[in-house]
Amino acid sequence: MKKLLPVLLAISIFSIAMAFLETAVVVYLRELLYPEGFKFPLAAMPANLMLTEILREAATILMLLGAGVLAGKTFSQKFAWFIYAFAVWDIFYYVFLKLLINWPESFLTWDVLFLIPTTWTGPVLSPIIVSLTMIALAMVILVFAFRGAKTRIKPSEWLLLSFGSLIVILAFIWDYSSFILTYFTLGDLWSLPDKDRLYDTAMKYIPLKFNWLIFASGEVTLVATIIKYYRRIERSRQQLHQTTFSK
DSSP: OTTHHHHHHHHHHHHHHHHHHHHHHHHHHHHHHOTTOOOSSOOOOOHHHHHHHHHHHHHHHHHHHHHHHHHOSSHHHHHHHHHHHHHHHHHHHHHHHHHHHOOOSSTTOEEEEEOSSSOEEEETHHHHHHHHHHHHHHHHHHHHHHTTOOOOOOHHHHHHHHHHHHHHHHHHHHHHHHHHTTTOOHHHHHHOSOHHHHHHHHTTOOOOOOOHHHHHHHHHHHHHHHHHHHHHHHHHHHHHHHHHHHO
16 A cells, blocks of 8 residues: 555646646636626637637546556556546546636536537536546555556456446436437438537527436446456455465
């Protein structure tokens, strides 16, 4: 554990600093686009600013991924450090927003979470829950790894983690997608015959209801997989310890 703590501290500081940069950008954008306070429907954003914002989001993910790759030795450790960095960044983003502009008003305040590949929305509580789940998985992997255990994630476990994540993502895009599909068919969206009409329609979107049932289904899948993974690694570690002790 002594070897884990310095790296944990370094990645935490990096992620918190990244969160402040993210918060600063959002504060500037809100001053520019929402001088009277952030609210739905979203304010029209110039095309060059929208592209810049999407690229900034992608760059942020790449930087967090880079930190994970540099900090970890094995693939599972690199993955663990990445999701840990991502989760800490996401949580402190809201911490700094609250400190700087006293937003959100509550954990149930709606927010735009991502713009890639489509608009993700949800109450602030939902990404925080996901972040805590990511931290739990990361800590299981890292603590076992620094105790000398093999932390390889099996294909079946990857499949369950991916499935749970896709369900959670579905919850985030459910309301926005339902809104868009009231105006466009899937064929329209595939061919994109009128991008201006799609953009104008998207700017009218006001969140109505977060699908907590879908979200909870994804979370249950993820937590169950983490518990399953923890039990497997702990069982293997104990068996190895008993074998070594008996010799």
